[in-house]
Amino acid sequence: MGQLNELQIKAAQPRxxxxxxADGEGLYLRxxxxxxxxxxxxxxxxxEAKLSLGRYPAMSLAVARKKARAEAEKRADxxxxxxxxxxxxxxxxxxxxxxxxxxxxxxxAQAKKDRQWSDSYAEKVMRHLELHIFPWLxxxxxxxxxxxxxxxxxHRIKERGNLETAQRVREAVQHxxxxxxxxxxxxxxxxxxxxxxGGLPSPRARHxxxxxxPQKLGQLLRDMQAYNGNIITRAALQLSPLLFQRxxxxxxxxxxxxxxxxxxxxxxxxxxxxxxxxxxxxxxxxHLVPLPAQAVAILRDIFPxxxxxxxxxxxxxxxxxxxxxxxxxxxxSALRTLGYDTKEQITGHGFRATARTLIRELLGWDREVIExxxxxxxxxxxGGSYDRTTHFEQRRRMIQGWADLLDExxxxxxxxxxxxxxxxxxVYQQGGIGAGDxxxxxxxx
Numbered sequence: 001m002g003q004l005n006e007l008q009i010k011a012a013q014p015r016x017x018x019x020x021x022a023d024g025e026g027l028y029l030r031x032x033x034x035x036x037x038x039x040x041x042x043x044x045x046x047x048e049a050k051l052s053l054g055r056y057p058a059m060s061l062a063v064a065r066k067k068a069r070a071e072a073e074k075r076a077d078x079x080x081x082x083x084x085x086x087x088x089x090x091x092x093x094x095x096x097x098x099x100x101x102x103x104x105x106x107x108x109a110q111a112k113k114d115r116q117w118s119d120s121y122a123e124k125v126m127r128h129l130e131l132h133i134f135p136w137l138x139x140x141x142x143x144x145x146x147x148x149x150x151x152x153x154x155h156r157i158k159e160r161g162n163l164e165t166a167q168r169v170r171e172a173v174q175h176x177x178x179x180x181x182x183x184x185x186x187x188x189x190x191x192x193x194x195x196x197x198g199g200l201p202s203p204r205a206r207h208x209x210x211x212x213x214p215q216k217l218g219q220l221l222r223d224m225q226a227y228n229g230n231i232i233t234r235a236a237l238q239l240s241p242l243l244f245q246r247x248x249x250x251x252x253x254x255x256x257x258x259x260x261x262x263x264x265x266x267x268x269x270x271x272x273x274x275x276x277x278x279x280x281x282x283x284x285x286x287h288l289v290p291l292p293a294q295a296v297a298i299l300r301d302i303f304p305x306x307x308x309x310x311x312x313x314x315x316x317x318x319x320x321x322x323x324x325x326x327x328x329x330x331x332x333s334a335l336r337t338l339g340y341d342t343k344e345q346i347t348g349h350g351f352r353a354t355a356r357t358l359i360r361e362l363l364g365w366d367r368e369v370i371e372x373x374x375x376x377x378x379x380x381x382x383g384g385s386y387d388r389t390t391h392f393e394q395r396r397r398m399i400q401g402w403a404d405l406l407d408e409x410x411x412x413x414x415x416x417x418x419x420x421x422x423x424x425x426x427v428y429q430q431g432g433i434g435a436g437d438x439x440x441x442x443x444x445x
Contacts, residue, residue: 004029027068038064040071044080051081097185100145101138104129107179128169132157142180147192154198166200209343210350212357218409220346223338235302236313237334240348242295242403244355246273247348251325253312263296265289272375287375290396292403359402362415369394
C-alpha cells in the first residue's frame with residue numbers, strides 16, 4: 001500500500017470501531033468516532049507498541065511523517081521511543097518546579113492528598129511557608145539554596161519568641177527538600193535539611209492554662225454568670241466547664257446532635273479531633289456526651305434563638321455560610337473580657353484539665369471513666385483497637401455529680417475531700433465514691 005494523501009485522509013469516515021490507515025515506515029492514521037490522530041507503531045522486545053504523535057488536522061501529514069522519522073532514528077540508536085518520552089515528560093515536570101515555592105506547593109498538594117490533611121491544617125502549613133520562607137527563598141532554585149539562608153529564616157521566627165513555629169517550619173522545609181529528591185529535582189547529597197538544621201532548642205512544654213483550685217473555680221463560675229455579653233457566647237462559656245469537651249467540638253455542635261429527651265449530645269466523627277481518614281470512616285462511632293440537667297437548661301434557654309436546626313452557637317454578627325459558627329476565639333475572648341489571662345490563668349481548652357483534675361480529686365471517679373468522657377482512647381497497648389468501652393452510664397452519673405459540684409462552688413460553698421476518703425486505685429471497683437457516692441465530700445457554707 002502506498003503513502004496516504006490529503007484526499008484519502010479527509011475522506012476517511014469513522015466506523016463503529018476505530019481502524020488504522022497505513023502511511024508507511026510505522027506511521028498510521030487512527031480513525032475514531034471522536035476524531036483522527038497520528039500514531040507511530042513499532043515492535044519492542046517482540047511486542048507491538050504504539051506512540052501517539054498528535055491529532056489531525058492540528059498536526060499535518062508532513063509534520064507527522066517528520067515526527068515518525070525522528071522516532072525511527074531513536075530506535076536505530078537503541079532507544080525505546082516510549083521510554084524516551086516518559087523520561088522527557090519527567091524532566092519537563094521537574095523543570096516546571098524550578099523554584100522552592102513551586103516545589104513546596106507541589107509537595108503540599110501531594111502531602112494533603114496522601115496524608116488526608118484537614119483543610120484547616122493544610123492551610124496552616126502553607127501559611128507558615130508563605131509568611132516565613134517564601135519571601136526569602138521562594139524564588140530560588142532548590143540546588144542554589146544555602147544552609148545559612150534557611151538558618152536565617154528559622155532564627156527570625158525563633159527571635160520573635162515563636163520557637164514551636166520555627167520547629168514546624170523546619171519540618172515542612174525538610175519535607176520539601178526530600179520531595180525534591182524524590183522527584184529527581186535535587187541530588188540526595190544536596191539535601192542538607194534535617195532535624196538539627198538551625199540548631200533550634202527543644203521548645204518548653206506548656207500546658208493549657210487551667211484553674212484547679214476549687215475556690216478560684218467558684219469565683220470564675222460566678223464571673224461567668226455575671227457575663228453581660230452576647231447571650232449565645234454566655235451559653236457556650238457556661239457549658240465549657242460543665243461538659244469539658246474540646247472548644248472546637250462545642251463550637252461546631254448542631255441542634256440535630258442534641259437529644260433533649262435522652263439528655264444526650266451525639267458528636268459525629270467529622271466534628272471531633274481525629275485524623276481526616278478516621279472522620280470519613282463509617283466505622284468510627286460518634287462520641288456520646290451525656291448532658292447534666294444544668295446543661296439541658298442552658299440549651300433550652302437559647303433554643304428559640306438559634307434552633308431548631310443548624311449550628312447551636314451561630315454567629316449573630318454574620319449570616320454567610322462560611323461564618324455561620326461563632327469564632328474559634330470567642331470563648332477565650334469572653335474570658336479575657338471577664339479579666340482572666342488566657343495564657344496564664346484559664347483558657348477554653350483548659351476546662352478539660354480543670355475537670356480532669358477536680359473530678360478525680362474531689363469526686364474520686366476512676367481515671368478511665370474520665371478519659372472516655374474526654375474522648376481519649378485507652379492508653380494500654382492496642383487499647384484503641386480492642387478496648388471500645390464507653391462507660392456511658394458511669395459517665396452520666398459522673399457528669400451530673402460534677403455539674404452539682406460546680407453549682408456548690410458557684411454558690412460560694414467550700415468543698416473539701418476528707419483525707420480518709422481520698423481516691424485510691426481500687427475505689428471505683430469497690431463501688432465507693434467513684435460509683436456516685438458523695439460521702440467523701442465535706443460541704444460547708
